Amino acid sequence: VNSDLPVVRALPLAGVGLVRQLLTDAQRRKLAAIATRVELRPRAIVYREGDPADSIFINGGGLVISFKELPSGRRRVAGFRFQADIFGLADQGRYVNSTRALTAVTLYEIPIDAMAEVLKQDAELEFQFLCKVVHEMRQAQRQILILARRDAKGRIAMFVDMLRNARPSDDPAAVDLPMNRSDIADFIDLAPESVSRACARLRQDGIMAFERRAARILDHERFDALVAAG
Amino acid sequence: VNSDLPVVRALPLAGVGLVRQLLTDAQRRKLAAIATRVELRPRAIVYREGDPADSIFINGGGLVISFKELPSGRRRVAGFRFQADIFGLADQGRYVNSTRALTAVTLYEIPIDAMAEVLKQDAELEFQFLCKVVHEMRQAQRQILILARRDAKGRIAMFVDMLRNARPSDDPAAVDLPMNRSDIADFIDLAPESVSRACARLRQDGIMAFERRAARILDHERFDALVAAG
DNA sequence: CGGACTATTGAGACTCCTCAACTAACGTGG
DNA sequence: CCACGTTAGTTGAGGAGTCTCAATAGTCCG
Numbered sequence: 193v194n195s196d197l198p199v200v201r202a203l204p205l206a207g208v209g210l211v212r213q214l215l216t217d218a219q220r221r222k223l224a225a226i227a228t229r230v231e232l233r234p235r236a237i238v239y240r241e242g243d244p245a246d247s248i249f250i251n252g253g254g255l256v257i258s259f260k261e262l263p264s265g266r267r268r269v270a271g272f273r274f275q276a277d278i279f280g281l282a283d284q285g286r287y288v289n290s291t292r293a294l295t296a297v298t299l300y301e302i303p304i305d306a307m308a309e310v311l312k313q314d315a316e317l318e319f320q321f322l323c324k325v326v327h328e329m330r331q332a333q334r335q336i337l338i339l340a341r342r343d344a345k346g347r348i349a350m351f352v353d354m355l356r357n358a359r360p361s362d363d364p365a366a367v368d369l370p371m372n373r374s375d376i377a378d379f380i381d382l383a384p385e386s387v388s389r390a391c392a393r394l395r396q397d398g399i400m401a402f403e404r405r406a407a408r409i410l411d412h413e414r415f416d417a418l419v420a421a422g
Numbered sequence: 423v424n425s426d427l428p429v430v431r432a433l434p435l436a437g438v439g440l441v442r443q444l445l446t447d448a449q450r451r452k453l454a455a456i457a458t459r460v461e462l463r464p465r466a467i468v469y470r471e472g473d474p475a476d477s478i479f480i481n482g483g484g485l486v487i488s489f490k491e492l493p494s495g496r497r498r499v500a501g502f503r504f505q506a507d508i509f510g511l512a513d514q515g516r517y518v519n520s521t522r523a524l525t526a527v528t529l530y531e532i533p534i535d536a537m538a539e540v541l542k543q544d545a546e547l548e549f550q551f552l553c554k555v556v557h558e559m560r561q562a563q564r565q566i567l568i569l570a571r572r573d574a575k576g577r578i579a580m581f582v583d584m585l586r587n588a589r590p591s592d593d594p595a596a597v598d599l600p601m602n603r604s605d606i607a608d609f610i611d612l613a614p615e616s617v618s619r620a621c622a623r624l625r626q627d628g629i630m631a632f633e634r635r636a637a638r639i640l641d642h643e644r645f646d647a648l649v650a651a652g
Numbered sequence: 653c654g655g656a657c658t659a660t661t662g663a664g665a666c667t668c669c670t671c672a673a674c675t676a677a678c679g680t681g682g
Numbered sequence: 683c684c685a686c687g688t689t690a691g692t693t694g695a696g697g698a699g700t701c702t703c704a705a706t707a708g709t710c711c712g
Contacts, residue, residue, distance in 0.1 A: 260567075262652050268570050270563065283560055311552075315545040322541075322552050325559065330513055332562040333500065337490075339569045340498050340611055342669085344700075373659065381570055383701055388660050404709090422492050572701085574668075603691065613669055618692050634677090 219317045222310055223250075227300040238291040238299065245282030247301045251275050254297030255370050258289045259378065269379035271331065272371060274359060278324055294371055331358075339381055341422055344390035347380040349418040352400070352407050365409045369402075449547045452540055453480075457530040468521040468529065475512030477531045481505050484527030485600050488519045489608065499609035501561065502601060504589060508554055524601055561588075569611055571652055574620035577610040579648040582630070582637050595639045599632075 229252070232238065238249060241260060249256075256273040270289050273279045281288045282304075311318040331354075338350045356367050369376070377384040394400040399415050401408040409415045459482070462468065468479060471490060479486075486503040500519050503509045511518045512534075541548040561584075568580045586597050599606070607614040624630040629645050631638040639645045 262570070263650055264652065266570075268567065270566070281556070281559065281563075288560070288563065308549075312545050312549060315542050315548055318545055318548050318552065319538075319542060322548065322555065325552065325555050326511070329511065329555065329559055329562065330518070332559065332566065333511075333518065336500070336562065336566060336569065337498065339566065340492070340496075342699080384659080385661080385702085386700060389700090392660080420493055422494065572667080614691075615670085615693085616668060619668090622692080 219314065219320070222314065222317070223300075223302065226306040226310065227302045230299040230301050232293040232297045232299060234293055234295055236293045236297075238293065239280075239287050241288065241290045242286050245280065245285055245287045245304065247303050248278060248280035248307060249291075250300040250302070251277045251279070252298035252300050255294040256291050256297055256299075257294050257371065257375060258291045260289050267378045268381075269375055271335065271379070272375075278321075278328070294375070335379075337422055344382055344386050345394055346418055346421060347382065348376075348387065348390045348394060349400075349415060350422065351376065351380050352409075353415075353419045365412070367407045367409070369405055369407055449544065449550070452544065452547065453530070453532065456536040456540065457532045460529040460531050462523040462527045462529060464523055464525055466523045466527075468523065469510075469517050471518065471520045472516050475510065475515055475517045475534065477533050478508060478510035478537060479521075480530040480532070481507045481509070482528035482530050485524040486521050486527055486529075487524050487601065487605060488521045490519050497608045498611075499605055501565065501609070502605075508551075508558070524605070565609075567652055574612055574616050575624055576648055576651060577612065578606075578617065578620045578624060579630075579645060580652065581606065581610050582639075583645075583649045595642070597637045597639070599635050599637055 227250070232254075238256060239245075251273045253275050256277075256279065258270040258273060258279060260268045260270060262268055272294075273291070279291060311321060334350075334354055338347050338354070341347045341350060352367050352369075355369070356364075359368065361368070371379075373387050374384050377387045380387075382390070391400070391402050395402060397414070399409070399411045399418065401410055457480070462484075468486060469475075481503045483505050486507075486509065488500040488503060488509060490498045490500060492498055502524075503521070509521060541551060564584055568577055568584070571577045571580060582597050582599075585599070586594075589598065591598070603617050604614050607617045610617075612620070621630070621632050625632060627644070629639070629641045629648065631640055
């Protein structure tokens with residue numbers, strides 16, 4: 193029914209910064225010609241679930257959150273869109289999720305019709321786009337693996353590890369957490385209180401430290417063991 | 423970090439049978455020329471997680487299960503591949519999941535190199551492929567919504583509803599369940615015992631009936647309410 | 653500086669998991 | 683064709699973990 197993607201050993205499926213890194217100048221110009229640059233302030237809504245899906249978006253800097261309001265009143269966070277991420281999944285011509293800026297954000301908005309036109313004319317560009325989608329697919333699978341964890345500590349650890357891999361930094365022990373606890377909670381499907389408690393226990397165990405908007409891995413060995421324990 | 427796909431209102435993103443329905447004769451011939459037909463018996467392994475990802479596969483008939491063995495000894499079922507589904511997701515040149523035939527299966531195996539070559543030469547075909555991937559992506563999101571449910575009954579109902587939508591049948595109340603309880607359990611992340619109990623309660627409530635390899639929806643109103651309650 | 657939101661901590665209830673026993677169904681070989 | 687062994691499925695009792703509700707401390711922003 194789902195997932196398990198098609199693709200392709202020989203391909204340059206670089207995870208991060210694909211749009212920025214793998215496109216030729218000509219391709220970048222082609223996209224720039226049909227894209228509109230949009231600046232958004234924190235908390236601004238990009239689009240709402242159910243809106244007509246006229247455009248796709250490329251994050252040019254900042255952090256965007258993608259989520260879904262459930263009938264129960266709960267909120268399901270589908271993921272976080274960092275620089276160079278593409279978002280705007282549609283189904284039946286309507287956006288599947290809502291998206292909102294968490295920080296100040298620069299977006300490139302590309303009308304879907306123009307995008308489809310360009311893709312049909314440029315197989316190479318379309319191929320890069322396909323790679324991007326496949327990469328998103330792998331992220332979704334990773335999220336599913338996180339949700340499969342029973343233990344709250346394990347979910348936190350896998351979440352941090354996911355961010356670490358998605359956004360490698362100079363210091364391999366330091367991980368930015370630019371979103372708040374509730375956003376994390378709704379992403380890994382825990383109550384905010386459970387996130388707090390799990391972080392507290394990881395701190396007591398000497399495995400990690402948590403600060404305002406960041407985490408630090410203190411004991412890499414036990415951290416990696418916890419991540420792999422799934 | 424994940425999901426939220428790019429794509430495209432104007433596109434014919436028909437969910438089922440895309441490969442069969444949306445390709446031109448010329449495109450089908452092109453694929454047939456590079457594909458190998460493979461017949462598998464029930465329980466046969468298609469490939470194992472970690473194997474070199476040399477090919478992608480199109481299910482030509484029968485049921486395939488995609489799964490991952492976790493370090494804890496548990497098993498995570500990524501999904502079920504029905505006729506016309508494409509599978510064979512690779513990361514770093516290795517398959518991400520293992521796949522196994524649940525029934526007798528016909529597969530079309532396409533070497534990745536040949537596939538990439540064909541895709542680069544035929545933007546239209548590549549576009550269909552992209553649509554297929556996007557469809558898989560939506561399935562993954564649906565699975566995540568199922569996993570977000572707290573109640574076992576709700577997960578079962580959503581799972582059945584997913585199968586119903588994926589494989590529409592003549593009788594809208596009847597749903598085939600060609601996989602066994604353990605496979606279902608590992609897909610919706612419950613213990614097999616919990617699946618049994620949830621089904622028993624759904625039966626007691628008069629909402630559904632369960633037979634050997636099928637389910638029947640008795641009270642559509644309450645069933646739909648349960649599915650939507652997420 | 654004040655107010656609202658975020659984060660943490662505590663106590664009790666609920667649900668599912670684990671372990672175990674038992675029944676039913678299947679498939680294989682005599 | 684039947685008997686037996688193996689696997690799949692159901693049901694029960696107890697325990698572990700998170701969720702909910704509530705109260706408190708901390709933080710950010712106007």
